[in-house]
Amino acid sequence: MSEQIFEKVKEVLSQIQEAQPASPEELEAFRIKYLGSKNSIKPLFAEMRNIPNEQKKEFGQKLNELKKTAEAKFAQLKDGLGSTTSKSSAQAIDMTVPVGSLDIGSRHPVSLVLNHMIDVFTRIGFSVAEDREIEDDWHNFTAMNTPEHHPARDMQDTFYLKDSTSMLLRTHTSSVQARMMTAHEPPIRIIAPGRVFRNETISARSHCQFHQVEGLYVDEGVSFADMKQTLLYFAKEMYGAETDIRLRPSYFPFTEPSAEMDVWLGTETETTRKLTKGTGWLEVLGCGMVDPNVLENCGIDSKKYSGYAFGIGIERSAMQKYNISDIRMLFENDTRFLSQFTAAF
Ligand code: PHE
Numbered sequence: 452m453s454e455q456i457f458e459k460v461k462e463v464l465s466q467i468q469e470a471q472p473a474s475p476e477e478l479e480a481f482r483i484k485y486l487g488s489k490n491s492i493k494p495l496f497a498e499m500r501n502i503p504n505e506q507k508k509e510f511g512q513k514l515n516e517l518k519k520t521a522e523a524k525f526a527q528l529k530d531g532l533g534s535t536t537s538k539s540s541a542q543a544i545d546m547t548v549p550v551g552s553l554d555i556g557s558r559h560p561v562s563l564v565l566n567h568m569i570d571v572f573t574r575i576g577f578s579v580a581e582d583r584e585i586e587d588d589w590h591n592f593t594a595m596n597t598p599e600h601h602p603a604r605d606m607q608d609t610f611y612l613k614d615s616t617s618m619l620l621r622t623h624t625s626s627v628q629a630r631m632m633t634a635h636e637p638p639i640r641i642i643a644p645g646r647v648f649r650n651e652t653i654s655a656r657s658h659c660q661f662h663q664v665e666g667l668y669v670d671e672g673v674s675f676a677d678m679k680q681t682l683l684y685f686a687k688e689m690y691g692a693e694t695d696i697r698l699r700p701s702y703f704p705f706t707e708p709s710a711e712m713d714v715w716l717g718t719e720t721e722t723t724r725k726l727t728k729g730t731g732w733l734e735v736l737g738c739g740m741v742d743p744n745v746l747e748n749c750g751i752d753s754k755k756y757s758g759y760a761f762g763i764g765i766e767r768s769a770m771q772k773y774n775i776s777d778i779r780m781l782f783e784n785d786t787r788f789l790s791q792f793t794a795a796f
Pocket residue numbers: 622623624625665703706737738739760761762763
């Protein structure tokens with residue numbers, strides 16, 4: 452009698468081991484059969500009373516094994532079925548439902564203007580050089596002929612790293628001039644686009660971060676006239692073939708002589724009057740002949756070589772081009788604003 456019952460237990464065990472439910476429905480049937488409230492293992496427990504005392508322990512162990520095997524098998528099958536698409540969930544997908552609209556990204560206006568500038572300068576032989584935003588004092592100031600007590604180094608303008616008097620967030624891309632000139636022999640002809648940081652109060656017109664494109668050309672016999680022609684070409688490419696420029700004398704520690712370049716936008720529209728403060732001229736860049744001190748600081752023979760450099764603010768050009776009245780919009784990443792720009796570059 453007890454042998455038959457042991458036989459039965461064995462049979463159920465092999466049924467469990469061999470079961471191969473292929474769908475969630477079959478798996479559910481398996482669960483009901485072996486783990487449900489009226490499962491087929493339960494009646495076997497009732498057989499306990501027909502088992503002789505000396506075999507009760509063994510029988511109990513066998514039944515527990517049965518239960519555990521069923522549970523483990525169910526868990527394993529459930530995982531297996533979950534990872535592949537079952538018939539019924541495939542049926543649940545309605546292939547006729549139209550797809551929702553796809554959000555296609557657009558280029559940021561700063562990138563658009565930057566890429567345009569890169570395109571304009573690479574066409575005439577400049578290559579793109581990029582360098583670090585966290586700079587040391589030497590490359591940002593000292594090498595650039597900005598002496599220790601120059602107001603540009605003021606804590607008010609420069610973000611120094613915490614607990615540091617020598618590491619800072621670069622205040623201009625001119626630091627890349629020093630990086631290039633210390634690492635390369637002339638001829639050097641690069642533009643260096645990138646982000647710069649100044650500790651300024653954020654308003655509609657100024658921000659604590661913005662972008663510049665630095666330009667540097669160092670070779671034998673480079674003249675101010677070369678610079679002027681290059682910048683005129685740049686202005687015509689960016690602002691149209693009829694564009695006029697003017698160079699106003701200015702001052703930068705790292706160039707001598709120095710100038711600022713304005714482009715003529717006119718005073719016809721409200722926007723141009725606002726941007727040019729009623730003068731019609733928009734200030735777009737600072738430039739000049741690389742100061743011989745800078746060349747020497749960077750290990751370049753200033754008797755043999757000369758060069759020019761310029762630094763263009765990108766946000767202002769983007770604001771002018773796209774009629775953006777508040778610089779803060781360029782840093783908020785509001786997609787309602789950004790999605791209005793389509794890429795030409
Ligand atoms: N670095 C200057 C600025 O940030 C711009 C500049 C670059 C001027 C190169 C002259 C030459 O305003």
